[in-house]
Amino acid sequence: MWKKLRLWARQRRYLIRRDPKLHLIYRIAVGVVGTLVLAAGIVAIPYPGPGWLIVFLGLGILASEFEWAHRLLKFARSKYDAWMDWIKRQNKGVQGAVWMGTAAIVLVTLWLIGALNLVAGWFNIDAQWLASPILG
Structure with a gap:
C-alpha cells in the first residue's frame, strides 16, 4: 500500500x-x-x-x-x-505553575470572547463581571 x-x-x-x-x-x-x-x-x-x-x-x-x-x-x-x-x-511546583498559567490563559480568553457569560446564562446566573469587556 x-x-x-x-x-x-x-x-x-x-x-x-x-x-x-x-x-x-x-x-x-x-x-x-x-x-x-x-x-x-x-x-x-x-x-x-x-x-x-x-x-x-x-x-x-x-x-x-x-x-x-x-x-x-x-x-x-x-x-x-x-x-x-x-x-x-522540573519539580511538581513548577509543573503546577505552568498548568495554572495555561488555565489562566484559557479562562481569560473564554471571558474575553463572552463564553463564560454565555454559560452562566444557561444556569440563570446574572454575574455582570462575567460579561466580556470586548463584546460590551
Whole structure:
C-alpha cells in the first residue's frame, strides 16, 4: 500500500510541476490550506487538546511545498521537544505553575470572547463581571 502511495505522490508531483500554471495554483492552494491549519493550531495552543499537533500539521502541509516552512517545522519541533523535556525535569511546583498559567490563559480568553457569560446564562446566573469587556 505504501509503495502505491509513494508512486502516486511521485506521479502527482511530476504532473503538477510539469505545468507552470497548475504548479502555481497548487502552491497557492497548499499555502492557503497550510496557513489556515497553522492559524487554527496557534489559536488552539493554550487550550486542552491537540493545539501543537495542529500547528505541526499546518507546518507540515506548508513544508510539502515551501522550504522555509520545512526549516521552521524542524526548528519548532526541536524547541517544543526541548520545552517538554525541561517541564518533565522540573519539580511538581513548577509543573503546577505552568498548568495554572495555561488555565489562566484559557479562562481569560473564554471571558474575553463572552463564553463564560454565555454559560452562566444557561444556569440563570446574572454575574455582570462575567460579561466580556470586548463584546460590551
